[in-house]
Amino acid sequence: MAGLLARTGFRVLGKRPSLLVCSVRGEKYMADPLEHATGIERQELEAIKKGNPDPFMMRVMKRGLGTKDQPTTVPSFHESRIVGCICHEEAFYVNWMWLYKGEPKRCECGYWFKLTEAQDPFK
Numbered sequence: 001m002a003g004l005l006a007r008t009g010f011r012v013l014g015k016r017p018s019l020l021v022c023s024v025r026g027e028k029y030m031a032d033p034l035e036h037a038t039g040i041e042r043q044e045l046e047a048i049k050k051g052n053p054d055p056f057m058m059r060v061m062k063r064g065l066g067t068k069d070q071p072t073t074v075p076s077f078h079e080s081r082i083v084g085c086i087c088h089e090e091a092f093y094v095n096w097m098w099l100y101k102g103e104p105k106r107c108e109c110g111y112w113f114k115l116t117e118a119q120d121p122f123k
């Protein structure tokens with residue numbers, strides 16, 4: 001790596017197993033994490049770079065109406081997913097429950113949730 005960088009005009013200033021600090025004409029910068037990522041981490045970073053900031057749908061969602069007829073939909077790649085409901089604005093806890101595809105479920109606070117098929121974020 002150092003030889004390759006030297007041939008291209010880069011100079012390695014310091015090296016740790018997961019960190020490579022380089023210099024171009026005296027400017028120090030961190031190596032792009034995308035260059036080192038592999039597998040699912042690389043897919044996630046590429047999806048973020050393409051404009052999808054949450055490819056695995058891990059961010060907090062706002063509840064919808066939450067009625068039995070119009071439940072809050074939760075996307076999942078699997079047959080089940082654990083979901084946490086913050087039942088009240090001032091709640092000090094999260095009410096965790098399992099959701100299964102095809103079985104809408106009602107939280108203790110009265111809101112309904114339903115698992116739906118997630119879209120492949122890497123297509």
Ligand SMILES: [Zn+2]
Binds near residue numbers: 085087095108110
């Ligand atoms: Zn709840």
